[in-house]
Every structure is written in C-alpha cells, then in structure tokens.
Amino acid sequence: MVTEREIRLLQDLLKRRPPRLIEAEEGTPRAAVATVLRPTPTGSSEVLLIRRSEDPRDPWSGHIAFPGGRADPADEDLLATARRETAEEVGLHLAQEDVELLGRLDDVQAMAKGRFAPLIITPYVFRLRSAQTLHPNPAEVEEALWADLAPMLRGESATTKRYEFEGRNYELPGYEVGNAVVWGLTFHMLQLLFALMRGEEG
Secondary structure, eight states: OOOHHHHHHHHHHHHSHHHHHOOTTTTTOEEEEEEEEEOOOOOOOOEEEEEEOTTOTTTTTOOEOOEEEEEETOOHHHHHHHHHHHHHHOOOTTSSSTTTEEEEEEOOOOOOTTEEEEEEEEEEEEEEOOOOOOOOOOEEEEEEEEEEHHHTTTTTTEEEEEEEEEEEEEEEEEEETTTEEEEEHHHHHHOOOOOOOOTTTO
C-alpha cells in the first residue's frame, strides 16, 4: 500500500525540489492536469483517472488520463487551469479547504500519434482530506475511476498496450487498471511521480 507517510515524504520532496520547466516559443499552447490522490479506508492511497469521451477531433480520444486541459486566457496561472478543468470535467473543486496542493511535477512535452505536439503540459499533485462525490461531464468524460497507486508504483500492474502507427505495431508500456490500460502521456506523468516516491530523483 501507499501510506500517509509516503505521501507526506512526497509532499516534502515536491516542496524542496524545483520542477523541470520546458521553455518554449512565445505563444506555444500550455495545459495543466491534476493528479488527485485520496486515502482509502485500508490506509493506502488512490489516484483519480478519467476516460476521455470519444471525439474524432481529440488526438487523445478515449484515453485514460488525468483531468485537465488547455489554459484559458482568463486563467490566473496554470494551477488555476488545472483546478478549473477538473471542476468542469468531474465536478471536483480543488480550491476547497479539504484539498491540499502537494506540489508540481516536471513539465511534459505532449505527444500525439507518435509525434511531438505543440503543447506543454504541467501536472499538479493534490491530496483530498475527505471523500468527494464526482460528477463526470459526459461531453468530456466517459467515466471517472479511482485506481490504487500501490500496484502501479510497485510494478505489479505493469502491462503493454499495442499501438499501430504508420503501418507498424508497437508494444508500449502501461499499467492495467480494471479493464483499462494507462499508457502514453499519463503513464509518463505517473512515472515522474513514482520516481520521486521511490527516491530516484532528488
């Protein structure tokens, strides 16, 4: 299990370690996502994931992801983006008193269909102090689910995802969560989180 002590150690490390930022040309789109953790009755921790609704205009259509999305000019900053998008997608308000901001992970360069996409993603890590009811927005989210962190962190749920690109098949790393596979950008962001939790980055 991932205990409260491990989460507190993660929080301390996130506070002490500056995130790696990606510098980009002016005007490059930015996005932010929320990695939301919550305690379980057994003393472990879960992470919130969503399945994106099917949309032919969305390069990540149907993928398992963190709630989040592109920055809006009205957003004060990227943290505000993560909070706004999470509220819009699953009805979870991350600015409440019973939600802690643990810190910020490294920036991530987006990829879509095997190529770098002109989008920089900033993941923020939050911790819920109490249970919250989710209200997925069907226009954006097919389902929302809580996944146990421990099997992913320990590698017990490691699997592969078959991906076809330009006529070739690839076996990409991922985590099995119920009947879904977490892969791609979300898998990469989880790897950033887990590297910190394992003490592999200082």
